[in-house]
Every structure is written in C-alpha cells, then in structure tokens.
Amino acid sequence: MPVLKKTILSGMRPTGKLHIGHLLGVLNNWINLQDEYNCYFEVADWHALTSEFASTKQMSANIKEMAVDWLAAGLDPEKSVMFVQSKVLEHAELHLLLSMITPLPWLERCPTYKEQINEIKDKDLSNYGFLGYPVLQAADILIYKASVVPIGQDQLPHLELTREICRRFNNLYGNVFPEPLHLFTTVPKLLGTDGRKMSKSYNNSIFISDTQEEAAKKIKGAFTDPKKMRKGDPGHPDGCPMFMLQNIYSSEAVPGLRKDCESGVLGCADCKKMLLENLSKAMEPIRERREKVLAKKDFAEEVLREGTKKAEITAKKNMAEVREAVFGRNYV
Ligand code: TRP
Numbered sequence: 001m002p003v004l005k006k007t008i009l010s011g012m013r014p015t016g017k018l019h020i021g022h023l024l025g026v027l028n029n030w031i032n033l034q035d036e037y038n039c040y041f042e043v044a045d046w047h048a049l050t051s052e053f054a055s056t057k058q059m060s061a062n063i064k065e066m067a068v069d070w071l072a073a074g075l076d077p078e079k080s081v082m083f084v085q086s087k088v089l090e091h092a093e094l095h096l097l098l099s100m101i102t103p104l105p106w107l108e109r110c111p112t113y114k115e116q117i118n119e120i121k122d123k124d125l126s127n128y129g130f131l132g133y134p135v136l137q138a139a140d141i142l143i144y145k146a147s148v149v150p151i152g153q154d155q156l157p158h159l160e161l162t163r164e165i166c167r168r169f170n171n172l173y174g175n176v177f178p179e180p181l182h183l184f185t186t187v188p189k190l191l192g193t194d195g196r197k198m199s200k201s202y203n204n205s206i207f208i209s210d211t212q213e214e215a216a217k218k219i220k221g222a223f224t225d226p227k228k229m230r231k232g233d234p235g236h237p238d239g240c241p242m243f244m245l246q247n248i249y250s251s252e253a254v255p256g257l258r259k260d261c262e263s264g265v266l267g268c269a270d271c272k273k274m275l276l277e278n279l280s281k282a283m284e285p286i287r288e289r290r291e292k293v294l295a296k297k298d299f300a301e302e303v304l305r306e307g308t309k310k311a312e313i314t315a316k317k318n319m320a321e322v323r324e325a326v327f328g329r330n331y332v
Pocket residue numbers: 009010011012013042044047136137140141149150151155
C-alpha cells in the first residue's frame with residue numbers, strides 16, 4: 001500500500017529580498033522537506049498587510065522578489081506548491097469562521113502580540129486584523145489539514161494557538177482537522193556586516209540575490225573583532241560577525257582558522273578572503289538558478305499562479321467539509 005505523505009504548510013511574509021540567514025535557517029530546511037512531505041509554501045501577503053496596510057504599493061514587487069529567491073534557493077515547483085495567500089479566498093472564509101470560536105483573551109495574551117504592541121511605536125497596530133494575526137495563521141494551516149508546520153522558535157505561540165483553535169473547532173463541530181505539530185527550523189545565529197543582528201531594516205545584510213561583487217564589497221567593509229586592530233594582534237573569534245560566517249561557510253577549515261585568529265597569525269583581511277571564496281562556492285548554484293529563473297519571462301509569477309490553482313483545489317475541498325461540519329448538510 002502506498003504510504004500517504006503527510007502535509008506540511010509554512011509561509012513567509014513578503015517583505016522583499018531575503019538574506020543568507022533566511023536561506024540557512026528556513027529555505028534550506030524547506031528544500032530538505034520537499035521529498036518526504038506534501039509541501040505547501042505560502043506567500044503570506046495578508047499577514048504582511050496586518051501591519052503594512054498603509055503601504056501596499058511595494059507588495060507586488062516584494063512578492064515577486066521573494067518568489068525568485070525561493071526558486072533560486074532550490075524550492076522546486078514540481079515538488080512543492082508555492083502560492084499567494086490572498087489569491088486563495090477560502091483562507092478568508094475559514095479565518096472568519098475561526099474568529100467566531102476564538103476567545104478574545106487568547107489573542108490579547110499572545111506574547112508576540114503583546115511584545116509588538118509594546119515595542120513597535122512607528123506603526124499603528126491597534127487594528128482588528130493585527131489582533132487576529134494568529135487566527136489567520138491558524139486558517140492557513142488548518143485549511144490544508146497540515147499536520148506538520150516548520151517554524152522558527154518565535155512562531156511557537158502562534159502554533160500553540162492554532163492547536164487550541166483546532167481542538168475547539170473539532171469539539172464543537174466534529175473531527176475535521178488534524179492537530180498540527182511544529183517542526184523547529186534552527187536558525188543559525190548570524191550577525192550583519194555592522195555586528196548587529198542581520199536584518200534587512202539595519203542595512204547590514206548579505207542578500208541571497210547579491211552578486212559576487214556586491215557580497216565581496218560588503219564583506220570587505222564588514223566589522224570584525226574590534227580588539228584586533230592589525231594582523232599579529234590576538235583575535236577573539238567568538239562574537240566576530242565574520243567568524244560566525246566562517247563557522248558556516250568554511251566549516252572544515254574552522255579549527256585551524258580559529259587557532260590562527262587567536263594567535264594573530266591570521267589577519268582579518270585574509271580571513272575575509274577565505275570566507276568570500278567559500279561563500280562564493282556555496283552561492284554559485286543559487287546564482288546560476290537565479291539567472292535561469294530570471295531568463296524566463298514571468299517564470300516566478302507563473303509558478304505562483306500554478307501553485308495557487310493547486311492550493312485552491314485542496315482549500316475548496318476542505319472548506320466544503322468545514323461548511324458541512326459547521327452548518328450541516330442541507331443548510332439553506
Ligand atoms: N507568521 C509567519 C512569520 O511571520 C508567517 C506565516 C503565515 C506562517 N502563515 C503561516 C508560518 C502558516 C507558518 C504557517 O514567520
């Protein structure tokens with residue numbers, strides 16, 4: 001008997017170009033899951049809208065940019081369904097039904113919500129959609145009856161809420177949804193070229209889409225150990241943003257490099273040179289795939305359109321089951 005593959009759903013908000021942290025942490029993980037699972041990868045544009053509703057102009061370009069990064073990284077449209085959330089309207093219908101059974105205090109006490117309301121002062125987050133962010137995420141997951149959800153640690157509260165909403169739904173209306181499990185993607189600790197956390201908003205990122213020249217320029221100008229002023233000074237590799245990248249990209253050579261950095265034999269310029277060589281090797285297949293993707297006009301859009309069609313088939317089928325569970329078979 002054929003073994004049925006389990007379903008995975010995960011998503012990202014389209015905030016534009018992805019950096020190598022996304023590649024190492026999330027995308028490589030998704031790529032490894034493609035054979036073993038039935039995968040749905042979602043561009044979560046409605047989720048982006050919960051906080052970016054005032055600036056929608058960039059959204060379309062951001063979606064495309066992200067899809068190109070996904071394909072360049074190696075997500076395969078033959079294996080996985082890549083789609084745009086806002087094009088599968090059933091997500092909105094399920095979100096609405098789930099909103100009826102989600103008690104307000106569950107959302108108000110959600111740690112990600114509380115944190116963002118307290119910390120983000122430059123955007124107005126006092127809207128109903130933002131409070132409902134986890135309900136929308138629950139709808140994304142449950143509508144495909146996904147049983148496994150790859151996420152970073154920061155998303156755990158949302159997955160816990162998804163499970164609570166799922167149990168509540170099943171208790172009220174019958175066993176429709178499997179309770180989804182999370183699968184943590186380990187995000188490597190990466191610092192940007194200025195020594196702060198690598199983040200697009202800090203302007204310190206090495207992007208997946210950077211050319212060899214762009215990456216070289218960034219690495220050359222990057223911050224290293226501030227106590228090591230010149231070659232010969234003893235270095236402190238732990239905490240050096242470039243050494244963190246060495247750990248990943250030059251893993252075989254690292255024990256020797258560490259010793260030489262600490263003793264002073266290895267200067268930062270030579271260390272960076274080696275990093276750049278190894279980074280280039282790792283990025284080469286990705287850069288080649290990007291070129292192929294961009295060479296075919298509208299290829300990324302086409303992948304999303306085809307993926308959306310496939311996602312819609314499953315979403316429609318499962319929504320029919322949901323309606324029947326909630327309203328009964330012969331509802332008006
Ligand atoms: N909230 C997720 C994030 O910011 C993105 C997301 C939207 C998601 N829907 C999802 C992740 C469903 C997993 C499953 O990272």
